[in-house]
Amino acid sequence: MSLQIALLLLMRYLASTLAQYELCKSLVSTDEGSVWEHYACQPKPxxxxxxxxxxxxxxxxxxxxxxxxxxxxxxxxxxxxxxxxxxxxxxxxxxxxxxxxxxxxxxxxxxxxxxxxxxxxxxxxxxxxxxxxxxxxxxxxxxxxxxxxxxxxxxxxxxxxxxxxxxxxxxxxxxxxxxxxxxxxxxxxxxxxxxxxxxxxxxxxxxxxxxxxxxxxxxxxxxxxxxxxxxxxxxxxxxxxxxxxxxxxxxxxxxxxxxxxKCNLHASQCLLVDGNLQCQCEHNTTGQDCERCKKGFKAKSWKAGSYLPTPNGTPNTCTYPKSICYGHSNRCSYIDYLNIVTCVSCKHNTRGQNCQHCRLGYYRNATAELDDESVCVECNCNQMGSVHDRCNGTGFCQCKEGASGVKCDECVSGYYWKQGCYPNVCDEEMLLCQNGGTCYQNQKCICPPEFKGVLCQQSRCEAGKDCNGASSVHLSTALLLLCTLLPTYLLPRQ
Ligand SMILES: [Ca+2]
The missing domain is CATH 2.60.120.260 (Galactose-binding domain-like)
Structure with missing residues (x-):
């Protein structure tokens, strides 16, 4: 306790001798535009x-x-x-x-x-x-x-x-x-x-x-x-x-x-207003001593600014509930003329003015606290089965026709999977292969030689012809050929 007091006194002494804590905020340039940075501040003696x-x-x-x-x-x-x-x-x-x-x-x-x-x-x-x-x-x-x-x-x-x-x-x-x-x-x-x-x-x-x-x-x-x-x-x-x-x-x-x-390190000016001294409160604070958060800016309980750490201290800015961004950005600023808080550089796959949303392609992890780094998890939608890589608030991806499952990596009945879902060509129920054909992985019928067509429904014989006769002709021709050749081999050499 005594050390704390001594330290605080030292800080106060430094604060009164060095021209520090004179600035409550400044506009700084970042890759993502100009943002206000806040600092602990106090009026001059x-x-x-x-x-x-x-x-x-x-x-x-x-x-x-x-x-x-x-x-x-x-x-x-x-x-x-x-x-x-x-x-x-x-x-x-x-x-x-x-x-x-x-x-x-x-x-x-x-x-x-x-x-x-x-x-x-x-x-x-x-x-x-x-x-x-x-x-x-x-x-x-x-x-x-x-x-x-x-x-x-x-x-x-x-x-x-x-x-x-x-x-x-x-x-x-x-x-x-x-x-x-x-x-x-x-x-x-x-x-x-x-x-x-x-x-x-x-x-x-x-x-x-x-x-x-x-x-x-x-x-x-x-x-x-x-x-x-x-x-x-x-x-x-x-x-x-x-x-x-x-x-x-x-x-x-x-x-x-x-x-x-006494402005609780939330004001650098103290002016006479209606005969009374009044802190010109910053950091979304209000009250004669900036002793409370402005209406709507009560995401966390009010805190006085702090002289620590040196050299700029800690502003302990009041924030409105969303704008604490649950710790997903440390670059949030209050824009006076718009009366809004906006954040840049949202981390942990968050996005939005206050890092309050999950990035596209991510969804809110219901089991994680809002300030958890894993609050947003990747949708992980199947590229072949999904319309796009985004999902709804519970992680369900939007599936292409025939695809199903949370991640659209399965097919509904009547469809088969091959780099996406395609309608069955054949199956054991409705799309039966005919004429002795067999269904290969729902993708095609393997037909006997005499048939063709998606379901082997079409004979290779031309309409009206005797396909059996045609076959025996071919056979007898072969036999005849064989018979004419045989004597050459079978008969004893004379
Ligand atoms: Ca006098």
């Missing part, structure tokens, strides 16, 4: 103070209504400064924590002074975006007139419904929170997300010397709304001087939040 909504509590905590005087820790007895909410030059409203300061004029929000001591001077500052963010660098809060001696940073993962303390700050952690003081750099990979109390940003070093309070997230990222609870103002390095409470108050001139929109 930005200063989120421009989009921040600030709310301060309790009511009346901001100074100037009614107008009041205050002094500073550096000049504790010259209490001539005035806060007046009705005078723009003397007002210190909350928005001065996020304004862009011009001409090096520092502007700041300021609270009422600690007149009611010993009642605590409490102030809550809620920072919200109505959008999940990921801090990409340290959060900086700049305090004028000294940093608080006690404060807490809370975070909310549910837009402010519930809060968890994220970091404690105190000049004396044991005294304020009964916690041992720690620094972020003391944390190791195993306890990197531990909630600590730090004394690093609360001790008095002079209000001009050190104004910043940091929340170090370079090593610890967060998704959040923030609640800054200011519990005790700067005391100027000493105890509370009850005779001069006008020097105790909070003043914040700037809150810097370097962060990026």
């Amino acid at each position: 930005a200063s989120m103070k421009d989009y921040m909504r600030i709310k301060v509590d309790p009511p009346g905590i901001t100074c100037g209504n009614p107008p009041e005087r205050f002094c500073t820790l550096e000049n504790p007895y010259l209490c001539s400064d005035e806060c007046d909410a009705s005078n723009p030059d003397l007002a210190h409203p909350p928005q001065l924590m996020q304004d862009r300061e011009r001409n090096s004029l520092i502007t700041y929000w300021q609270t009422v002074t600690w007149r009611r001591h010993p009642e605590p001077l409490l102030a809550n500052i809620t920072l919200s975006w109505n959008k999940s963010l990921e801090l990409t660098d340290d959060l900086h809060i700049t305090f004028e007139y000294g940093r608080p001696t006690i404060m807490v940073l809370d975070k909310s993962m549910d837009h402010g419904r519930s809060w968890q303390s994220y970091q404690y700050y105190a000049d004396d952690c044991l005294d304020a929170f009964n916690m041992q003081p720690k620094r972020v750099q003391d944390l190791t990979a195993t306890n990197i997300t531990k909630v600590i109390c730090t004394e690093q940003y609360s001790r008095w070093v002079g209000s001009k010397n050190e104004k910043n309070v940091k929340f170090e997230v370079r090593a610890r990222f967060a998704v959040f709304d923030n609640l800054l609870r200011l519990l005790r103002p700067s005391l100027g390095g000493t105890y509370v001087q009850r005779d001069n409470l006008l020097k105790y108050f909070y003043a914040i001139s700037n809150i810097d939040i370097p962060a990026r929109c």
